[in-house]
Amino acid sequence: MKKVLFLITGLDYAGAEAQVVQLSRMFRGAGFVVQLISMIEPAAYLEELTAMGVGVLTLGMRKGVPDPRAVFRLRRLVRSFRPDVVHSHMVHANLLARVTRLFVRMPVLACTAHSIHEGGRIRTWLYRLTDRMCDVMTNVSQEAVNRYVTIKASPPDKIRLMPNGIDMERFCFSARARMQIRQKLGVEGRFVWLAVGRLAPEKDYQTMLGAFSEVCRSFPQTMLLIAGIGPEEAELKRYCETAGLGEQVRFLGLRTDIPELMHGADAYLMSSKWEGLPMVLLEAGASGLPIVATDAGGNREIVQHGVNGYLSTPSDPTALAGEMRKLLGLSSRRRAAMGRLSRERISRDYDIRAIARRWEVLYEQAERSRGRRGKLERRSGVPL
Template structure:
């Protein structure tokens, strides 16, 4: 597997989860990062999965990376090269001109991976890959619409989740809420990179519209934001200007997402665009209500008022109304909403089922080469 980077983020976490699942099924797997990896290395090595990188620097094209990739692939001799995210997808396509790859397929992890220039690069290199997949049907539709992929050469393949890691755990819940001084609060969780596409600005403006006692029990609403990124200082400043700094906690990069999911009372996603957000699937597995923007592959998981609540992107008023509606539900209503989302996550996105689909696709491409 070739990936743009190895960090703690949704697409990269998915690559690691899939690599481990394939290894568990007896496949020989290697993970190659274009950039020097920042995370996951020890996890993969403990599973017997070698990790290498091409020594690239973010934002700087480096033709030598093709030579480095050629050397790694020549030593590993893979039957399948599976790339993930636009930079890795494009580099492996170009490298195939010089490097034997029996089968090459790439996965796009978002509806949008850039502007017209990137769509054009996908289009002109399309024939160098055997297939491209997208993690949402919305992504497939957009790539066909823009010509970034051709009919018959792109498919929807869902993300997969290790369901057992997110089993509801009341002890874990109470421990975390005590640690974060939120024992008697109604806690909303939002997680992701603090970057423009996640639109935490809209979330903060929506949260500021909530009455502190929006729940029937009068519990004060608090917001946990897990993640790091370029906008942290600006977001923290905004909480002060909105008068909500005492009710919003910036948790930074967290590696204990199962604990955070158990600790929350509801999950909120405010993104401008998404592919198939892993964090949404994670939230669904602990039977908590979800409020999310109607973008990318989100409606493929969340059906409005069936498995969660959907709102328009960049609309603080709608987001606040939906969050308020969840808080005013009875506990049994929230559990019912969460349980239906959990059922969808367990049946459609369990990593065991998704890995089986990937293996079937790999074998199909191998036989048709």
């Protein structure tokens, strides 16, 4: 029975964390023993992980505060669990796992980046410096993989594309359920855009709200629901009041019923400056929603312009508004067809069961490759 140890920077309601939880569920269902370690105190998914039999531990670090003692805490936990695979997610966990491997045996170490941009030159240099400590590096979009090779954060023979996956069954609802959700939200008779994500600069909600303000002039019956919290919340609410959008933009706060919100919406909207392969776009596609998004990171790998949605230039409210108007100008039948194409695409390419199996194969390949390197090292006496 395989043992997998996931190491993640933090455990909150966000895309990378949601993916780790889904992989944990898939691996547990396949008979794996799974343990999860969060560098900082976990804040989400604890009941869900406990119910599926996944142990959740923390290194007790504080956000933004480097702590060298974490290396030795992690070493102790790895020695105790004795995993077959250590799989780290996001830059801080990736670097910590690599350094810790100098002090404890890890049969296989896989490191996953979840964005096209994880920081500046120092983090890129640290990735280069520690590259030899990991067996395989992955990123969630081809665009991100290409960039990591270009900036030499990982050599081309080490980094692989491994997209996020999604549980399609969580995003199946009936027409009756949709009607009930819309009644509950109080949006009957309105065209509803939905946006989900942290209210932070990289998500660029200022551009979204600017674009929505333009669209409202010609489509006054539309409204925007925003689910999420973050440091820009107060500023964004002030903008809406000043722009006279108080009745048409609703901030829903932190929500755990995203599948229901998706099913109650008519279209999905994203304005990010950069992305990896956003889980929320996979969720929107799985929900059968047409999508308008900025052409950032792996978004174009989900949204085919003019097929299941529209792509816009990042940080350009007028351009985003233009793509929104295109979608609003379509017939309801054409928008529904776009939504069906979204769902078909996600089901074909991003089903979590297929993605989890791909991870199993990648772990096995890394294990065999490391075994071959070990034999060559012993024969030659030279580290490879």
